[in-house]
Amino acid sequence: MRLSRYFMPTLKETPSEAQIVSHRLMLRAGMVRQATAGIYSWLPLGFKVLKKIEQIVREEQDRAGAHELLMPTIQPADLWRESGRYDDYGKEMLRITDRHDRDMLFGPTNEELITDIFRFYVKSYKDVPQLLYHIQWKFRDEVRPRFGVMRGREFLMKDAYSFDIDYAASKHSYNKMFLAYLRTFERMGLKAIPMRADTGPIGGDLSHEFIILAETGESQVFCDKQWMEIDLAGDNVDYDSDLDPRVTELTNIYAATDEMHDPAACPVGEADLITARGIEVGHIFNFGTKYSAAMKAEVQTPDSSQVPVMMGSYGIGVSRLVGGIIEASHDDAGIVWPDQVAPFGAAVINLRQGDDKTDAACEDAYAKLKAAGVDPLYDDRNERAGGKFADMDLIGLPWQLIIGPRGVANGVVELKRRATGERQELSLDAALQQIIG
């Protein structure tokens, strides 16, 4: 992409409404624009990151054997009356009336809809397990939306739902999601720690929150310092194998949210206990028959009896992750995107737009990066070097290929790694080699 033709309205100054660093940087980098409290438009740069995160989530869900579908944002109230949540959900649910005076709502989550889909089609134990997910906008009319996309009212969430014949099978589905989540967050360059969590209004007895540690996190969390050293990268899961040993191994390392942490009963000594702030980026629940019983989602067993299916639900805050990743990865100059979610793979910075030789060298580099599939952003604006450096540091692409007349005369370019600030002067080919890896 040529920056001169792109829509990337960066700001030099921070709008006053933004308090936390991710919100400030997202506004300054021109990633989002607030429409009203807790509701955002995603501008091209932000949208690209959102889509990258979404894609990683999708790939890992698919790998775990979940099937993607898409449910609507607007739902009929009747389904929620069946489950009993129409009244329970309270003011957080945005209620709408259509022209025929029918009660509708903007979905805050999708247990009811998915259960309705499941029960309509699935009647036999032979047709479970099922693991279905979608990535769709949700609306929760938060009392106090804040922190930009970290706590918006409208947000993009991946929510998966499992349907199993008995507890053992549903635990296996739970384990799949547990390990899939670790892989998912690891791929985004995040350390997300699964913590024992309260099941809250969704119900059930087995639940973990996946939390990334950040100073601006909303909740207090506690974990064994082992979590800091543990490497989850190597987890190449065979989802059809028995997952319990690995999950047990991990859940035995202490980690709990504030509500679940009892200092008196904590097995970890004070010296080994990390107390920190955390951001919840995922939450998984095994809640048994709460919805299937209420909504009669039953299957027939081999002995011809009818049993409600055991269910679980599994959420990842996709839009929240955009902010979460920035919270976890930034410096004074701006965002430092992990390679996997960066909106562009590399920047080409032309230090002297209009200088024939420099322009030619930049075009050459740009074409080669494009051909290599790097998806480069070429800063071909007629701006001064300082402004270009500042903007590129702000938007935090992993690599900056800096090309100016001085280097061109010597046959070298400068390659800067955003994360470390390390710079090298080398030939274009050598630089391309490093970027392409």
Add this chain to the structure above:
RNA sequence: CGGAGCGUAGCGCAGCCUGGUAGCGCAUCUGCUUUGGGAGCAGAGGGCCGCAAGUUCGAAUCUUGCCGCUCCGACCA
């Protein structure tokens, strides 16, 4: 939902106390000079001073109501 604060140009702000026809920096546009870490000079455009009512000869400024946004706390992907 309890407590607090703020609405003046795209962004950051001053002016308000003590009423007199709206200002600064950045950004934008034009021209010239510049060009390796947010340039200089000269000129220009851009405002129902959140909305409404009131007080007053006169309201950004005082009063009241409303709306919006933000922050702290209790609750949530």
